[in-house]
Amino acid sequence: MCVVCDNIQLTKWFASNKEYMQCLNYIQKLLDSGDFEMESQTCDLDKVKNDSGYWVDDLIAHTIRCKHCGQAYTCSVDTYHGNGRFRKGR
């Protein structure tokens, strides 16, 4: 953990896809800040829905990593039930 990670806002539980979209916006901001990078083999933030507007999967996960200390954070969501979390780790 480092000073950058001290300020990250994790979400233990969100219960709607709306909050999931807000979480994606937040992750995008973290990436834009230049302090974090997406891990490969994780779903791109702009590919959560297909061309028809449906979720690409029932379970979607995005993992980002702090460039300073290497700590990983994962946003995982169950789009079918509409809940998820943004937590430390992979």
Ligand SMILES: [Zn+2]
């Ligand atoms: Zn860090």
